[in-house]
Amino acid sequence: MRKFISFEGIDGAGKSSHIPWMADLLRGAGKSVVVSREPGGTPLGERLRAMLLGEPMSIDTELLLMTAARAEHLAQVIQPALDRGDIVLCDRFHDSSYAFQGGGRGISLDRLESLDKWCGGARPDLTFLFDVPTAEAQRRMDGSRDQKDRFETEAEGFHAAVRRVYLERAAAEPGRVVVIDSTQAIDAIRAELSGHVQKLVLGE
Ligand SMILES: Nc1ncnc2c1ncn2[C@@H]1O[C@H](COP(=O)(O)OP(=O)(O)OP(=O)(O)O)[C@@H](O)[C@H]1O
Numbered sequence: 001m002r003k004f005i006s007f008e009g010i011d012g013a014g015k016s017s018h019i020p021w022m023a024d025l026l027r028g029a030g031k032s033v034v035v036s037r038e039p040g041g042t043p044l045g046e047r048l049r050a051m052l053l054g055e056p057m058s059i060d061t062e063l064l065l066m067t068a069a070r071a072e073h074l075a076q077v078i079q080p081a082l083d084r085g086d087i088v089l090c091d092r093f094h095d096s097s098y099a100f101q102g103g104g105r106g107i108s109l110d111r112l113e114s115l116d117k118w119c120g121g122a123r124p125d126l127t128f129l130f131d132v133p134t135a136e137a138q139r140r141m142d143g144s145r146d147q148k149d150r151f152e153t154e155a156e157g158f159h160a161a162v163r164r165v166y167l168e169r170a171a172a173e174p175g176r177v178v179v180i181d182s183t184q185a186i187d188a189i190r191a192e193l194s195g196h197v198q199k200l201v202l203g204e
């Protein structure tokens with residue numbers, strides 16, 4: 001049974017809408033579920049999130065703060081929840097660093113991998129990658145955001161590079177990453193997710 005589940009995608013891909021829905025589905029099946037997010041998920045991590053999304057900073061600082069927030073999140077929330085036997089639904093995890101800081105910002109794979117290892121190399125058992133063309137994600141953000149953050153205001157080329165790295169990682173790890181066509185209607189996506197949850201998480 002897969003217990004540590006992450007949700008990934010370019011900004012505006014439509015992943016976050018499905019997380020509370022999946023938590024309800026799992027709770028309805030009698031499971032204990034912890035819902036969290038990165039950057040964030042702890043009091044310190046949420047303060048780091050406000051800085052990361054709002055304040056200008058160098059790309060190295062950005063990666064180091066993302067990693068610091070993850071170390072705290074793992075120690076305070078994720079590992080204790082997994083030790084209790086809970087299911088963890090996490091809005092973004094390590095793939096975001098490879099996609100955004102690697103693809104988007106151009107930080108080397110060596111540097112990303114060494115920080116990843118330094119952080120314990122923790123891996124979700126299952127990742128849902130919500131894939132959508134950048135133009136559609138942009139339309140969705142335009143329709144739903146009063147204000148855009150530091151990542152959401154990046155140019156189209158940034159988001160295209162992030163998407164490319166996500167898809168490369170999904171192709172390299174097909175046993176972990178399930179790609180969801182997020183251009184589908186929300187109900188169709190939920191029907192597909194529900195099938196994956198029955199098979200991969202609830203083991204039915
Ligand atoms: N399948 C869909 N079809 C049409 N609109 C959608 C779909 N999924 C989500 N949306 C809408 O797109 C907007 C962005 O969705 P959401 O906030 O879930 O994206 P996200 O991937 O979590 O973005 P971010 O990572 O930037 O927070 C919301 O208004 C949401 O209702």
Ligand SMILES: Cc1cn([C@H]2C[C@H](O)[C@@H](COP(=O)(O)O)O2)c(=O)[nH]c1=O
Pocket residue numbers: 011037038039066091092093094095096097098100101151152
């Ligand atoms: C974990 C993580 C996140 N990011 C970026 C990706 C998003 O633009 C924001 C988080 O905002 P969301 O509305 O919660 O999606 O942070 C990143 O660049 N690197 C990371 O490791």
